[in-house]
Amino acid sequence: MSERQRKRELGLELLANLEDEDLPMSAVVDRIETITTSPSLTREILDTADRRGLIDREDGRIRVRRGGTFVRFESQVIQRDGEFECRRCGASIATGHFVRFDAGELGPFGSSCVRKVLGRE
Known part of the structure; x- marks a missing residue:
């Protein structure tokens, strides 16, 4: 697995495990920036999370769609x-x-x- 793929998967797991279910895009990007500051990789993480059904994006907000997952x-x-x-x-x-x-x-x-x-x- 390449470093980019590893960071993408780490970003997806972070999004899937957020405690907040509804956040402004800026707060989500702030969290993703703990993994990468690359705008293209940030966009890739968000697009992949959307395609995989982990999040919904609407009006500059992110809604996390999880089935009871959170960090213990x-x-x-x-x-x-x-x-x-x-x-x-x-x-x-x-x-x-x-x-x-x-x-x-x-x-x-x-x-x-x-x-x-x-x-x-």
């Missing part, structure tokens, strides 16, 4: 100590939070940013 913090979010930079805000962090998906791991994030990325805050 106890088993899917792991913590590692070290010197990290948060993928969302860029802050230096001593404890990185990583989200485990089938397509790979997403992170590191600080404790509040991992919650924001997943829609828990």
Whole structure:
């Protein structure tokens, strides 16, 4: 699997597991940017999610269509100590939070940013 395909699948899993069911497009793009800042790959992730029935797009909003899927913090979010930079805000962090998906791991994030990325805050 190429790096682009891996990032696309990671983005699809992230969208499928968002806690928020209805978000503005800007909030969804903010989350996808933790995986890629490529506009073409972001568009590919959104188009593929739409085709696979993971999301609906309407009037600049994204509605997540999931069947009870969400990230389980106890088993899917792991913590590692070290010197990290948060993928969302860029802050230096001593404890990185990583989200485990089938397509790979997403992170590191600080404790509040991992919650924001997943829609828990």
